[in-house]
Amino acid sequence: MSTPHNSASVGEIAKTVLMPGDPLRAQFIAETFLENPVRFNAVRNMFGYTGTYKGKKISVMGSGMGMPSIGIYSYELFKFYGVENIIRIGTAGAYSPKLDVFDTVLAKDCWSESTYALVQSGDTSDIQTPSEELNERIMTAAKSLGIPLTLGRVHSSDVFYHEDSSIDDFYVNHGCDVVEMESFALFHNAKVLGKHAACLITVSDSLVTHKETTPEERQKSFTNMMKVALEAA
Numbered sequence: 001m002s003t004p005h006n007s008a009s010v011g012e013i014a015k016t017v018l019m020p021g022d023p024l025r026a027q028f029i030a031e032t033f034l035e036n037p038v039r040f041n042a043v044r045n046m047f048g049y050t051g052t053y054k055g056k057k058i059s060v061m062g063s064g065m066g067m068p069s070i071g072i073y074s075y076e077l078f079k080f081y082g083v084e085n086i087i088r089i090g091t092a093g094a095y096s097p098k099l100d101v102f103d104t105v106l107a108k109d110c111w112s113e114s115t116y117a118l119v120q121s122g123d124t125s126d127i128q129t130p131s132e133e134l135n136e137r138i139m140t141a142a143k144s145l146g147i148p149l150t151l152g153r154v155h156s157s158d159v160f161y162h163e164d165s166s167i168d169d170f171y172v173n174h175g176c177d178v179v180e181m182e183s184f185a186l187f188h189n190a191k192v193l194g195k196h197a198a199c200l201i202t203v204s205d206s207l208v209t210h211k212e213t214t215p216e217e218r219q220k221s222f223t224n225m226m227k228v229a230l231e232a233a
């Protein structure tokens, strides 16, 4: 069986999937960290691989950018491929002055103005939450690796380029520490399908200090987050 967006057969995808936004990063992770990685999807170049890490079967697949994109891929993985856990591993911009570029943040929950949950299932909540169990595993893994994690509220935004550049509404009124564009849909899908999701983030830029990172730097700091996610998986 395949779906309109995934050519994998059932059984080719592990119970736990790590999801970076960029499919080329999924390829990099598979080729760098997994033993015997086998590509299960290339539809729309949204690469997905399954291999083993310390003897355990694990998959990694790109989600694309934004809630409609991760909404499709994560729904299909949960619903049609028997996936139980998805850990998003992404980047975000910092709203909080306490966060610096390269810091690693674990989503304690996420807020969004998006209509994703409302349209998908009639869910009117503007907050979606990750799996407590997955978060516990991620925090334990980070501790054992000596990698500091900050728990924070994620803003899942529908818009990358705002005409009004003020972040006050998101930071002050909604308590969001970082901004990305995917977690709200991922957590919602996990909720309606009775599955588990979490989101680990590397801060790639600050909307307070306007510090940015180069692609090479991001690649390197991404490695810390990857190790935590793989250990937790």
Ligand code: HPA
Residues within 6 Å of the ligand: 091, 092, 093, 157, 159, 160, 179, 180, 181, 204, 205, 207
């Ligand atoms: N906005 C939205 N998503 C992002 C950002 C941002 O500033 N940085 C990284 N992902």
